Amino acid sequence: MTQLVEVRDLRIHFPTEDGLVKAVDGLSFGLGSGHTPGIAGESGSGKSVTSLGILGLHEGTRTRISGEIWLDGEDLARMAPDSIRELHANKVAMIFQDPLSSLHPYYSVGDQIIEAYRIHNRVGKKAARPCDRDAGPGRHPAGGDPYRRLSAPVLRWHEAARDDRDGAVV
Amino acid sequence: MIAFIVRRLIVTVFLLLVVSLITFAIFFLIPLLAGQNSYELASQYVGRNPSPAAVHAIERKLGFDQPLTVQYGRFVRGIVMGAHYDAGPDKTYCPPPCFGYSFRNQQPVWPMLMSNVPVTASLAFGAAVLWLVAGTAIGVLSALRRGTVFDRAAMGVALAGVSLPIFFTGLIALQLFSYRWPIFPDLKFVPFTENPLLWARNLVLPWTTLAFLYAALYARLTRAGMLETMGEDYIRTARAKGLPERKVIVKHGLRAALTPIVTIFGMDLGLLLGGAVLTEFTFSLHGLGLFTILAIQNNDLPEILGVVMLTAFFVVIANLIVDILYAVIDPRVRP
Numbered sequence: 269m270t271q272l273v274e275v276r277d278l279r280i281h282f283p284t285e286d287g288l289v290k291a292v293d294g295l296s297f298g299l300g301s302g303h304t305p306g307i308a309g310e311s312g313s314g315k316s317v318t319s320l321g322i323l324g325l326h327e328g329t330r331t332r333i334s335g336e337i338w339l340d341g342e343d344l345a346r347m348a349p350d351s352i353r354e355l356h357a358n359k360v361a362m363i364f365q366d367p368l369s370s371l372h373p374y375y376s377v378g379d380q381i382i383e384a385y386r387i388h389n390r391v392g393k394k395a396a397r398p399c400d401r402d403a404g405p406g407r408h409p410a411g412g413d414p415y416r417r418l419s420a421p422v423l424r425w426h427e428a429a430r431d432d433r434d435g436a437v438v
Numbered sequence: 439m440i441a442f443i444v445r446r447l448i449v450t451v452f453l454l455l456v457v458s459l460i461t462f463a464i465f466f467l468i469p470l471l472a473g474q475n476s477y478e479l480a481s482q483y484v485g486r487n488p489s490p491a492a493v494h495a496i497e498r499k500l501g502f503d504q505p506l507t508v509q510y511g512r513f514v515r516g517i518v519m520g521a522h523y524d525a526g527p528d529k530t531y532c533p534p535p536c537f538g539y540s541f542r543n544q545q546p547v548w549p550m551l552m553s554n555v556p557v558t559a560s561l562a563f564g565a566a567v568l569w570l571v572a573g574t575a576i577g578v579l580s581a582l583r584r585g586t587v588f589d590r591a592a593m594g595v596a597l598a599g600v601s602l603p604i605f606f607t608g609l610i611a612l613q614l615f616s617y618r619w620p621i622f623p624d625l626k627f628v629p630f631t632e633n634p635l636l637w638a639r640n641l642v643l644p645w646t647t648l649a650f651l652y653a654a655l656y657a658r659l660t661r662a663g664m665l666e667t668m669g670e671d672y673i674r675t676a677r678a679k680g681l682p683e684r685k686v687i688v689k690h691g692l693r694a695a696l697t698p699i700v701t702i703f704g705m706d707l708g709l710l711l712g713g714a715v716l717t718e719f720t721f722s723l724h725g726l727g728l729f730t731i732l733a734i735q736n737n738d739l740p741e742i743l744g745v746v747m748l749t750a751f752f753v754v755i756a757n758l759i760v761d762i763l764y765a766v767i768d769p770r771v772r773p
Binding site: 320323325349353354355356357358361362364366369370371372373374376383384387388 | 670671672674675676677678679680681682683690693694767768769770
């Protein structure tokens with residue numbers, strides 16, 4: 269079976285004033301296509317740090333990452349930031365926890381979905397508006413034009429926020 | 439949104455009333471409490487060694503002999519509708535907004551104030567543009583390059599800018615660029631409508647001096663704000679979407695970091711419009727600031743009162759604009 273993602277000897281260290289924090293130290297695993305694995309562990313055990321590391325979302329100046337992250341024959345750990353950006357929300361994505369803080373409070377949920385879509389698709393703002401076809405069955409019980417429904421600021425639409433994350437990933 | 443603006447306007451009017459009450463109390467009530475009677479108050483309005491009859495006439499004409507509540511009513515009505523001073527044959531009409539007559543030259547205060555506004559407004563707005571652009575730009579760059587030589591140098595200069603008083607930096611700027619190397623010689627205020635080029639040229643030094651102080655403050659504020667917002671979860675989300683870094687910084691980072699800056703900017707600009715005292719003094723610009731100094735030196739009550747009310751007006755209006763802007767920028771405060 270081909271491995272979709274293969275991580276070899278991943279180390280993610282944070283130099284701090286109190287010494288080096290080894291959040292992830294020598295982790296290796298493979299991920300088969302069509303599988304849905306789960307990572308279990310207590311808080312602070314490095315689940316999020318690993319996931320963010322795979323996406324290359326750690327701050328470069330304050331993190332030391334070594335090891336290999338293979339996705340589709342490319343090593344993400346050695347990739348230029350610009351090329352990784354191409355993959356984001358295109359090939360690799362992450363559904364963050366706590367949608368309330370993960371979404372920008374000054375922009376509407378709809379606009380943030382549109383923004384994500386337009387990064388990888390050269391379309392106008394109107395063409396990028398989410399429509400019910402994309403949203404899938406049963407997701408918006410409220411009905412109506414999804415863009416108008418999602419144009420409320422983030423804070424008033426907690427539940428909609430989760431849909432946004434899904435929409436961005438799709 | 440319109441209901442919000444109307445509500446804010448009502449609050450603004452109320453606020454101005456409170457300010458007028460407090461200034462009135464400071465200038466009329468406190469002297470009385472301190473033992474000054476209305477005769478002494480009135481004697482300030484007439485020349486030296488006046489005859490008691492003349493003082494009594496003025497006392498009656500300006501209404502100092504009446505109860506304080508009536509006087510306050512007259513004071514507010516004078517500002518809103520103008521005031522009629524008549525005592526017997528001696529009639530004077532002071533058109534609105536009437537802040538009374540100056541002790542110095544017996545002229546109505548309001549036109550005197552207004553003649554000083556262009557200088558101060560030119561100084562304040564020009565400097566504001568400078569410091570806002572320079573301050574936020576340096577702050578953002580410093581935050582993004584935290585800990586580098588640029589960041590340390592910028593923050594060092596900013597610390598100096600915040601600490602050095604304007605009469606120091608201003609005098610050095612004058613000495614260097616107006617006397618030793620006369621790039622900006624012969625500084626005097628030229629109205630914009632008369633000669634825009636000369637207007638700008640003669641204001642470069644005052645603008646830079648004033649902006650240096652504020653830019654330093656704003657650079658530090660922007661840097662702190664940017665450091666905070668760039669650590670937020672939604673910045674990570676923006677990056678995870680594959681958004682180019684420049685857009686992450688400007689559209690997602692700076693926008694959130696700028697809101698507190700907007701608040702402070704409104705206050706600072708409003709206050710400066712009431713007179714940039716030190717800058718005007720250093721560069722001999724005859725604006726509201728210099729006017730205030732003269733008014734205080736001469737104990738010219740109506741002039742001081744007028745300046746205080748005008749400054750309060752600018753600050754309150756600036757705050758009103760900031761509140762409305764805030765609602766535009768940040769949807770969370772929208773009603």
